[in-house]
Amino acid sequence: MTPATLFPALARVEAVTWTLLLVGMALKYLTRTTELGVAVFGLVHGVVFLGYLLVTALVAVDQRWSWRLTLVAMAAAVPPFATLWVERRVERTTRLDNRWRLAPGGESPGHAAEHVLARALARPVLAAAAGAAVVLGTTAVLLVVGPPGGTTGA
Secondary structure, three states: OOHHHHHHHHHHHHHHHHHHHHHHHHHHHHOOOOOHHHHHHHHHHHHHHHHHHHHHHHHHHHOOOOHHHHHHHHHOOOOOOHHHHHHHHHHHOOOOOOOOOOOOOOOOOOOHHHHHHHHHHHOHHHHHHHHHHHHHHHHHHHHHHOOOOOOOOO
16 A cells, blocks of 8 residues: 555545544433444544554654644544544645655655654565554553543443
8 A cells, every 4th residue: 555545545534433423422411312332433443543643643754744843634533534634635736746755766764753664664564563463452451541531420
């Protein structure tokens, strides 16, 4: 996958999981029929949210995004469907290339984050497994810590 395919894919999946979570919240809070939707789709959305943040950071380093664009892209994961707006914006402004700049045979890395990414791009299967481990490990920690403010029992 390239930055031009990976980032839009995660942005769209993040929006889909937001939709599923909102449906689950409607079932829980409006119809009071089931809490299962929030439990299942909340977890799925949380995992995809973390994956989106990781992919955004990697693409931002490789594509030399400004700090402002990077923060806007990451913050877009918080309100529902805002990742779709960011996806369109970065595609329209040609901030996504069809190749990894730091992949083997590409440009030489300049700073520490670029060196780490270049090493990851040299071993994509291992890097994907490490990324998945980071996302799942973070998810596990957050599940143990619990929601902000504790459980309300609602």
